[in-house]
Amino acid sequence: MKPRRRSGPRLLLYSHDGQSLGHLRRNLNIAGAVLERRPAAAVLLLAGVPGVPGVQLPAGADLVKLPSIRKVDTDRWQPASLGVDARRLNALRRDLIAATVRTYRPDLLLVDYLPAGMGGELAVIIDELAARGRTRLVLGLRDILRDPEVTLRSWRHNAVRGVLGKYQRVLVYGDRSVIDTAAVYGLEDLFDCPVEHTGYVGPAGPWPERAGARRDVGLDDGWTLALATAGGGAHAYPLLRLALAGFAVLPVGHRMRMHLLAGPLMDQVDYERLAANLVPGVRLERITDRLPTLMVAADVVLTGAAYNTLVESIGLGRPVLSMPRPGPSAEQTLRAGLFERLGLLRTIPADCSPAGLAELLLNVGSSPTPQVQPQLDGRARVASTLLEMLDDRRDDRAAAAVA
Secondary structure, rough: OOOOOOOOOOEEEEOOOOOOOHHHHHHHHHHHHHHHHHOEEEEEEEEEOOOOOOOOOOOOOOEOOOEEEEEOOOOOOEEEOOOHHHHHHHHHHHHHHHHHHHHHHOEEEEEEOOOOOHOOHHHHHHHHHHOOOOEEEEEEEOOOOOHHHHHHHOOOOOOHHHHHHHOOOOEEEEEOOOOOOHHHHHHHHHHHOOEEEOOOOOOOOOOOOOOHHHHHHHOOOEEEEEEEEEEOOOHHHHHHHHHHHHHHHOOOOOOOEEEOOOOOOOOOOHHHHHOOOOOOOOOEEOOOOOHHHHHHOOEEEEEOOOHHHHHHHHOOOEEEEEOOOOOOOOHHHHHHHHHHHHOOOOOOOOOOOOOHHHHHHHHHHHOOOOOOOOOOOHHHHHHHHHHHHHHHHHHHHHHHHHH
């Protein structure tokens, strides 16, 4: 059966993507929410995540794969695998983006995180869209970008500074009660448009029922489950190695199981190292379609301090042990420190030993009581805002036609 032709608005969602799934996952959550509310819409995603592994697109959405990149320093990227230099890669990505935009002719462009795109690759096309005036331009920002000084220094570059005034809305995927991102980064001084905090953007529900989830993963009464996961997995090996080593030195008679979720982007050599050192009571998987079940069944989640897994864990009320990635961006270190001060997680010390982690696992029941309950309805609020902007655009065009 042929797919039904869609007559609704066309949205284009851009994420530059390095060695993680975070930006793409956030855009996928938003795409799903838009299509739930406006099934006739068409949503096209632009992403550079390596191999696009484990990506499930909602009906009505499709994806254009950009050549993959990896970040080597602040505002410096290199090809993840393609054997060309950075300048040629940037030109290739820029031309693919321009061709997609000019053919697809989106009614709205939502850009994730980088106002001008990776290496300024969006600057020319944003100028074109702004000049034509038919496409709504929206910038989506997570709660914590990079160090504020580093961020502002980056945005003062000509390619970035030139597009800041072209956006018609800035959506901050966070909660002012956790961090006032607009104030910390001076967004209202940088942009000539409304800046809105939407709440945190997580996946759609409903989540499985906890008792059923625990049965599904084979947990008997009195047993606990520790889930160790770090998103795509490109940087997950140190965390999972420590989790495995900590579990191995738990005292005799403990009643804990551990599930290690490596992620599709973990290096194969690292994955095989983990597999070679498994001990009884630990299960290792690279990819699973049971992540919601595992999250609900878990008694503690060991993760980094990236946006998506933290939002999911906190939303489920799970105790979190966080081991933030040290670089190249300060994002995870900043978020872990902030969330710990608010009682939303406990940080694993950078020099933590296996015995130290074992102690944290045994005492996870004494986790602090959160001082705030973050807004976690960002998915729905972002979708509603985008559709309202599209409806306003339609009304403006209708009024212009009558005049």
